Amino acid sequence: MSAALSELPDDTFATGLPVCYELLLYLSSRLARLNAGETLEFITDDPEADDQIPPWCEARHYTLLDSQPLPDGRRRFLIRKG
Numbered sequence: 001m002s003a004a005l006s007e008l009p010d011d012t013f014a015t016g017l018p019v020c021y022e023l024l025l026y027l028s029s030r031l032a033r034l035n036a037g038e039t040l041e042f043i044t045d046d047p048e049a050d051d052q053i054p055p056w057c058e059a060r061h062y063t064l065l066d067s068q069p070l071p072d073g074r075r076r077f078l079i080r081k082g
Contacts, residue, residue: 001078009039009040009041009078010034010039010040011030011033011034011038011039011040011041012041012042012043013030013040013042013043014042014043014044015043015044016044016073017025017035017044017046018026018046019043019044019046019048019052019053023075024052024056027040027042027079028060029064031062031079031081034070034080034081035081036081036082037080037081038080039065039078039080039081040059040078040079040081041076041077041078041079042076042077042078042079043070043074043075043076043077044075044077045073045075046075049077050075051068051076053067053077053079055057057079061079061082062079062082063079063080063082064077064078064079064081065078065080066078076078078081
């Protein structure tokens with residue numbers, strides 16, 4: 001596990017829903033409540049998330065600290081608000 005993923009997040013959101021426009025809006029609202037430098041842990045079982053979350057973070061000036069698969073098959077992303 002990387003050092004970034006061992007960091008305790010300031011907020012966590014887990015879902016079984018596919019990553020879509022509405023879900024990304026919801027993640028943006030969660031991140032909007034955080035202070036600059038705080039982190040959101042996003043856990044999803046959507047296999048497409050690897051293709052969607054990195055460019056979404058880049059477009060919104062969030063820092064994707066890291067991501068990794070979890071033992072149960074889901075994926076964990078750690079996102080820092082800029």
